[in-house]
Amino acid sequence: VDTFGLWRKRQFNQESNVQFGEGGAGTFSDGKLYSQIKDPQFRGRKVLTEFVKSGAPDEILYVNKPHIGTFRLVTMVENMRAEIESLGGIIRFQCKVEDINIENGQVQGVTLSSGEFIASNHVVLAVGHSARDTFKMLFERGVYIESKPFSIGFRIEHPQSMIDQCRFGPQSGNPLLGAADYKLVHHCSNGRTVYSFCMCPGGTVVAATSEPGHVVTNGMSQYSRNERNANSAIVVDISPDDYPDSPLAGVDFQRKWEKLAFELGGGNYNAPAQLVGDFLAGKPSVQLGSVIPSYTPGINLCDISQCLPDYVITAIREALPEFDKLIKGFAMNDAILTGVETRTSSPIRIKRNDSLQSLNTAGLYPAGE
Ligand SMILES: Cc1cc2nc3c(=O)[nH]c(=O)nc-3n(C[C@H](O)[C@H](O)[C@H](O)COP(=O)(O)OP(=O)(O)OC[C@H]3O[C@@H](n4cnc5c(N)ncnc54)[C@H](O)[C@@H]3O)c2cc1C
Known part of the structure; x- marks a missing residue:
């Protein structure tokens, strides 16, 4: 209900959304x-x-x-x-871990938002890549965290039929083959790498923010993969050298671009979007062409280059025509870019030792993303 609240009614719930729940x-x-x-x-x-x-x-x-x-x-x-x-497990809904008790480098338990303290010397930490409040709490409690590379960029949408045609030729549309996918990489002259990520044949672009006043894109599809558009993230590698030297600086870096995307989208959870032809020509889009964007609650046509760093924009502008050489039409004028894709993977790493526990906090088992 809460995830669809944002997708359909622009109602965002910070505690329950596509990332949390x-x-x-x-x-x-x-x-x-x-x-x-x-x-x-x-x-x-x-x-x-x-x-x-x-x-x-x-x-x-x-x-x-x-x-x-x-x-x-x-x-x-x-x-x-x-x-x-x-099997005897208990799940506490609408309740989160707000604090962790560590004494002499050993976990003692966790405090929940309800005020309850659960004592344990073993805590599995599987909070995903967007639990920014929890990352901050862990950092303040002295758990060893380091920044790590991730990638940022836009979602791109094309007609699925065009991708099928390029990939399957005369067999395009054959139900045995289904909707075609692709994977693309280009190493740019500015040293960056641009690649397609999380390609969703016959899918939709979805709103994936976990903070109010931010816009984040992602992609998904149903089992049938029969929506009209193909989408993928077109992203550029980012390393800790791109922001200040601090374990949580990657989170601030993500936030900066997500907030700009929110403003460029019109401040109502619409995502900023631009036609590929206009993006390559460096002019704002004012009208959609043949590709109808799937992102809900909606998009705002603009100059999307304003919501990512210049080196990312330069790299994507170089890569799209290269991708077009591999998939004819990839850089077609009417293809749609929607932004920003910032949650490709976690911006932090909580390192583990051979017994899968945090390097400096015994009993804490970082897992998942
Ligand atoms: C739209 C979309 C499409 C994706 N498509 C794919 C795909 O096709 N293939 C793929 O491999 N990956 C895909 N991913 C990424 C994938 O979902 C994640 O990599 C994966 O879910 C990470 O699993 P996780 O268990 O580490 O964290 P999560 O699934 O993020 O789970 C973390 C959980 O921790 C909870 N939590 C956070 N903080 C606290 C706290 N303080 N106290 C208590 N609970 C807390 C959250 O509510 C959440 O339930 C997609 C993601 C999205 C959003």
Whole structure:
């Protein structure tokens, strides 16, 4: 209800949104279940097996690029909750960890927003990449945190039929093939790398902020992947060298561009958007062309280059025509850019030792993002 509140009615809830709530960002993620990380102990297999037990289609155990689709995930997360409860687990809704008690480098427990203290020498910390208040609290309590690279950019939307045509040629539209995907990379003359990320065939661009007065984009699709547009994030690598030397500076960096995007969007949770042709020509967009943007609650056509750093804009302007050489039409005039994509991965890292505990806080097990 709260996630759709923003998507449909511009009603934003800071405590319950696409990033926070039951299942976290995972609930409203697209559910593309493939990754380029090394997995020598095949833990990913365990995840896939648990997903099938919770209601995911069996095919995720054998297809090349398994995908679940957002709305199936919502029910799966509810099934997982039922399983956890049947095994004796307790889930506290509308309640968050506000403080952590550490004595002599050992976790003693956590304090909840209700005021309750839960004593424990073992705390698994799986707060995702957007729990900025929790990152700050952990930093203030002395937990070792360091900044890490991530990427920022825009979402791009094209007609799915155009992507299908380029990828499948005469077989485009064949139901056996479904909607085509792509993966693109370009190393730019300014030293940056531009790449496509979280490509969603037949999907939609979604509002993914977790703070009021910010605009953040992401992408998702249903299992059927049959919406009219293909979308992906076109992002540029950012390193801790791009902002002041402090563990949480990456969060401030994200906030700066998200706030600018909110203002450029008109201050009502519309996202700033621009046609690719206008973006490449350096002029504001005033009218949509053939591609109808899918982002809700809406978009505001403008000069989107104002809401990301110059080196990011320069890199994307160089990369799009290069991508067009690989997928004819990728830099078509009417394709839509919507911004800003800032939550590609966490801007911080809470390092673990061999026993999976924080480097300087025994009993704290950082996990997930
Ligand atoms: C629209 C969208 C599409 C995506 N598509 C994909 C995809 O196709 N494939 C993919 O692999 N990834 C995708 N992702 C990213 C993926 O969702 C995340 O990488 C993943 O959810 C991270 O899991 P996590 O458990 O680390 O954190 P999260 O899923 O973010 O969960 C963190 C949880 O911690 C809770 N929390 C935070 N702070 C506190 C606190 N102080 N006290 C108590 N609870 C707290 C939050 O409410 C939340 O429930 C997508 C994300 C979005 C938003």
